[in-house]
Amino acid sequence: MTIQVGLCDLPAELVDHILSLLPPRDIMRARITCKRLNHTVETSSRLQYILECHTCGLTGTRYPNLSFSDRLDRLRQRERNWRSLKEVNSYEVKLPFRPSGIYDFTGGILILGIGNRHSGQYGYLRLPSAGDEMKLPSWNLFTVDAELVDFGLSVYENDLIVLVTTKLQQGNSDFGELSTLFEIHFRTLSGGEPHPKADKAVISLLKSAAIASHANAFIEIVGDLVVILLIFPWEEVMGGLYLVNWITGSVKLIDTFAARTYTGIAWLSEDAIIVPNIKEDSLDIFRLSPVHDSNVPDMSVVCRLQLPPLKAGGIITSAQCRAEPNPYKFTSGLNNRGRPFHCTPESAILLVTLWFTSRRGDLSLSMVIHREKLLAFAPPSSENDGQSIITVPYSEWGVQSTCWFPDDGNWITRTAGQRYVIIKSPIRDGNEDSDDDGDNDTFADEHNDSDIQHELHVLDFNPFHVKDALAGWQSSTSPNPACVVHGRRILPFVEDFVDGGPFEFELPYVLQKKKLPPWAERNMDVWLCEESQTTYARGLDAVYIEYYQQNAISDVGRPEQTFNTLTNAMDDAYHPMLDREYLYVLNNWQHGGCRM
Numbered sequence: 001m002t003i004q005v006g007l008c009d010l011p012a013e014l015v016d017h018i019l020s021l022l023p024p025r026d027i028m029r030a031r032i033t034c035k036r037l038n039h040t041v042e043t044s045s046r047l048q049y050i051l052e053c054h055t056c057g058l059t060g061t062r063y064p065n066l067s068f069s070d071r072l073d074r075l076r077q078r079e080r081n082w083r084s085l086k087e088v089n090s091y092e093v094k095l096p097f098r099p100s101g102i103y104d105f106t107g108g109i110l111i112l113g114i115g116n117r118h119s120g121q122y123g124y125l126r127l128p129s130a131g132d133e134m135k136l137p138s139w140n141l142f143t144v145d146a147e148l149v150d151f152g153l154s155v156y157e158n159d160l161i162v163l164v165t166t167k168l169q170q171g172n173s174d175f176g177e178l179s180t181l182f183e184i185h186f187r188t189l190s191g192g193e194p195h196p197k198a199d200k201a202v203i204s205l206l207k208s209a210a211i212a213s214h215a216n217a218f219i220e221i222v223g224d225l226v227v228i229l230l231i232f233p234w235e236e237v238m239g240g241l242y243l244v245n246w247i248t249g250s251v252k253l254i255d256t257f258a259a260r261t262y263t264g265i266a267w268l269s270e271d272a273i274i275v276p277n278i279k280e281d282s283l284d285i286f287r288l289s290p291v292h293d294s295n296v297p298d299m300s301v302v303c304r305l306q307l308p309p310l311k312a313g314g315i316i317t318s319a320q321c322r323a324e325p326n327p328y329k330f331t332s333g334l335n336n337r338g339r340p341f342h343c344t345p346e347s348a349i350l351l352v353t354l355w356f357t358s359r360r361g362d363l364s365l366s367m368v369i370h371r372e373k374l375l376a377f378a379p380p381s382s383e384n385d386g387q388s389i390i391t392v393p394y395s396e397w398g399v400q401s402t403c404w405f406p407d408d409g410n411w412i413t414r415t416a417g418q419r420y421v422i423i424k425s426p427i428r429d430g431n432e433d434s435d436d437d438g439d440n441d442t443f444a445d446e447h448n449d450s451d452i453q454h455e456l457h458v459l460d461f462n463p464f465h466v467k468d469a470l471a472g473w474q475s476s477t478s479p480n481p482a483c484v485v486h487g488r489r490i491l492p493f494v495e496d497f498v499d500g501g502p503f504e505f506e507l508p509y510v511l512q513k514k515k516l517p518p519w520a521e522r523n524m525d526v527w528l529c530e531e532s533q534t535t536y537a538r539g540l541d542a543v544y545i546e547y548y549q550q551n552a553i554s555d556v557g558r559p560e561q562t563f564n565t566l567t568n569a570m571d572d573a574y575h576p577m578l579d580r581e582y583l584y585v586l587n588n589w590q591h592g593g594c595r596m
Contacts (some may be wrong), residue, residue: 016044045069052076055464057348057418071340082458083482083512095140097123102148105529106324107155109189113148113219117214120144120165122151124189131318142192144185152226153189154220155528157328157344158197161189162226162246164205164217182206182215182230186246200249205242206230217545218265220273221246223329225288225296227273229265233318241265241275243288244296252296254286264320264412266350268371270327272378273299276319276352281307282391283321283352285378303378303390305397307354311499314358323350323371324416324529343417346372349461351415352409360496364407368420368461368507373401399504403461403507413527418462420509423516423527424455454516456526456581459509469510482512 007015019040027050041047045068051059052075056350062072100113102122114121123141146165154160161184168178182205186198194201205228218229224247231239239262261279268274271288283305289298307316327345337502349368356363377392379415406421412423460466469484486508494503 008034010418012040015040016046017530019044020046020050024051027051039233045072048072049075053341055462057344057462057464059344060341061339066340074340082460090362097121097141097482100148102150103411103413104151104153105527106153108529109155111151111153111154113151114141117149118147120146120148122148122163140190140192140559142187146183147214149182149215149230150217150219152221154221154326155189157223157326158195158221159188159190160195160221160246161187161192162219162221163187164219164228164230166215169207178209180208182208184226184228184244184246184251195246197247198249199247203244203249203251205244205251206240208237220265220267220326220328222267222270224248225263225329227267229262229275231263232259233263235259243296243299248295250296252298254299263318264322266321266323267326268323268350268375268378268492269346270329271380272375274321274350274374276316276321276354277300277304278299278319280304281310281316283307283374285374287378287380301389303392305377306391308391308394308398308503309499310356310497311358314356314497316354317354317357319352320412321350321352322412322415323348324413347418347462349415349418350419351412351420352372355407356497358497363494363497365491365494366405366407368403368405368415368459368509369401370418372460372552373397399488400506402505403509404503404505406491406493411527413529416528418460418465419528420459420461421528422457423526424457424513425453456514456516458512458514461507461509462513463508465510466508482509482510 008019010018015037015467019030019037022030027041027047031038041051044288049060049068049072052072056075056079058075066074071583092435097112097114100116100119102113102117104111108127109124110127111122111124114123120143121143123139125137125139127137144163144165146167149164149166151164152162154162164182165185166180166182169181170178183202184200184205186195186200187193188195200277214234216231216233220227224245226244226246228242228244229239230242236259238256238258240256241262243252243254244250258279261277262275262284263278265273268285271290273286275284276282277284284301285303285305287302289300293327310316323345325343325345325348347370349370352367352369354365354367356365377390377397379390446593466484469482470486486506488506490502
């Protein structure tokens with residue numbers, strides 16, 4: 001006689017393990033099939049941790065020294081901290097240089113070029129953990145023997161910094177007595193030495209005729225591939241889109257284009273990038289070929305998402321985009337610095353900032369959309385013949401999936417995961433709020449700076465959090481009560497730029513506000529990365545970081561002054577068992593500032 005054993009007949013520990021192997025959505029489906037599985041899911045710390053990571057837009061990492069129960073506690077504490085934002089104490093370090101204007105903020109690393117680009121210098125600061133009461137962070141300074149164009153980082157995946165440099169060469173060549181050489185350097189971020197996994201420490205990217213003005217480079221890294229967009233904004237010089245295997249040193253030129261065509265890049269997935277095309281008024285999605293003979297795949301445009309049509313005489317003059325964090329390819333080797341979870345790249349939002357000009361003036365706008373929404377319109381390369389490009393009008397992709405704002409910042413590093421941060425200046429008396437918060441704030445007139453009460457606005461586009469907020473997850477006694485902005489909205493002041501009727505969008509979000517302390521300046525801007533968030537003011541000075549429970553915030557003050565960091569007092573229930581590496585993950589947002 002054959003005995004049939006069902007899932008619910010197995011021991012509880014085995015059922016728990018089997019369910020943990022399922023995708024989160026399948027775990028949620030399984031729990032509604034019977035009381036036994038529902039009870040298993042409700043009482044299992046491991047399954048609850050998996051489900052709550054999913055709804056928070058996080059991915060759990062291997063962390064053998066922490067139980068699932070403790071990981072779940074940390075995760076819930078992280079979410080509570082995003083809703084409270086209560087500041088505590090501080091400490092200081094010096095800012096010993098003046099930045100050059102190139103920068104990045106990712107993986108808890110704040111990196112800046114030093115002096116002018118000709119110096120070839122850069123420095124980075126690993127932002128401190130809230131548990132480092134007396135250990136002050138210090139700047140790590142490095143030099144490259146050429147003019148530094150820009151850099152890109154892969155902090156967790158490879159401990160890698162990729163630097164693009166340029167220098168003039170003398171001597172007879174195909175370009176005359178003088179030529180310009182662009183090179184790529186592969187170094188470890190932590191030590192600044194040639195990266196041990198790279199076959200070549202320095203490779204050539206481009207050699208051309210002498211170019212008088214500086215170039216701009218946009219550099220993004222996923223796994224063993226680096227995508228580089230090299231442009232010359234002030235000259236009629238052809239730009240180039242390159243794909244590089246940094247381990248083998250192989251370079252492939254994907255496309256060349258006229259000046260003022262492409263002005264930014266971002267990875268959407270391991271095999272897709274997005275590039276704003278200001279000549280076609282579109283967002284172009286490139287897919288990597290799944291089959292290739294070399295270690296650098298082919299890549300081609302498969303989809304062109306049209307932006308809202310512009311009125312006659314209107315043009316897009318520039319664009320930037322960013323999605324943080326980048327997708328991970330080598331997940332088995334991730335160095336998460338003891339963090340039990342990180343933002344899921346696939347569910348992160350993309351921020352696109354556009355600058356418009358027309359006969360009636362200038363305008364800058366920021367757009368937010370989820371990565372996965374963009375990929376839904378871009379077929380894999382295997383389904384594309386490599387010749388045809390799918391063109392999608394804004395009315396078909398943008399209205400339901402995007403949210404637009406007047407651009408309130410000068411930096412692109414204002415988003416991580418599914419959150420976006422800005423600084424507003426509401427006052428008691430002023431003009432009616434013209435942003436999209438939906439809360440009828442009033443904002444400061446330029447001549448009423450003494451009356452300004454600055455606020456930090458945190459916008460959460462996580463659809464699960466939007467649903468929970470609509471259901472009333474936050475009590476009215478919360479120190480920073482949230483509101484939900486949803487439904488179809490318009491930007492009424494763009495009618496001079498955009499043609500074809502009202503400019504509509506409806507991506508919902510949860511808005512939370514925090515009043516900033518008196519030292520906050522009018523022209524401050526806010527930065528955000530996966531582990532922490534920072535603000536950079538304008539006119540470079542010292543940097544101030546302030547922690548709110550397990551969160552942090554920073555800005556920049558006067559030259560030769562101090563980097564002022566307000567750290568966090570840990571809960572007695574948490575801090576005895578946490579080391580420096582893990583404490584840092586709880587510092588999940590910061591803001592900072594600098595004047596250029």
